Amino acid sequence: MSEKPKYKRILLKLSGEALMGRFDYGIDPEVILSVAKEIIELIRLDVQVAVVIGGGNIFRGAGLAQGGMDRVTGDHMGMLATVINCLALQDAVEREGQYCRVMSALKINQVCEDYIRRRAIRHLEKGRVVVFAAGTGNPYFTTDSAASLRATEINADLMLKATKVDGVYDSDPALNPNAKLYKQLTYDQVLGDKLGVMDATAIVMCRDNKIPLRVFNMFNQGDLKRIALGEDVGTSVVSE
Secondary structure, eight states: OOOOOSOSEEEEEEOTGGGGTTSSSSOOHHHHHHHHHHHHHHHHTTOEEEEEEOOTTTOOHHHHHHTTSOHHHHHHHHHHHHHHHHHHHHHHHHHTTOOEEEEESSOOTTTSEEOOHHHHHHHHHTTOEEEEESTTSSTTOOHHHHHHHHHHHTTOSEEEEEESSSSEESSOTTTOTTOOEESEEEHHHHHHTTOOSSOHHHHHHHHHTTOOEEEEETTSTTHHHHHHTTOOOSEEEEOO
8 A cells, every 4th residue: 555645745844953963063974864865755755845954063153142253143154054054965865866956045056046935846846855045044033933934935734843852841851751742732832831842933933824833853763754644743733
């Protein structure tokens, strides 16, 4: 029996820190290759996949600003860090034989394409992985907000937030062994209880545009595919 996906188009948000793997900085080739293979599995199910990656494994604008750097300059450096991560993912995906396009909110024409909404959707329709770089192109906005914005613009059926834990907990499971895992939440609960799933701007954008969100552990191999097939993995966040 053929596997039928529940979702036609998804947006996957990856943190830059997740790409470090066994390293303290930068990109672990094994991790990014594993991510690429899981994404390609979805493409083979005829799911359209867009990706937003953070840059925290290289530079984090807010952290640089705390050290005294101008916040706008720091954020621009963080945006460029996401471009590095996106190019690394593109390379990993294409080495596995799948077409991939990086589209940047900042103009870097010699490295990747400019982000143009209609062109991005056309790439997705043609079965290409599309990786959105440089956040929103504006300082003071996180890559979580960029992911919510892009998910809205491309009319994604689902937004996925990849983390290092199995979903959303009521407290840090690394510090509290009795932390409770939520299976389903509303966006208003996330905001009201300050659960820290994503920043408030990102959560409000998903809520107002009625884009369902699922938070899952990217290190559980196969979970990405199980979610695409409609299985109840991680924590689901929905509008009322």
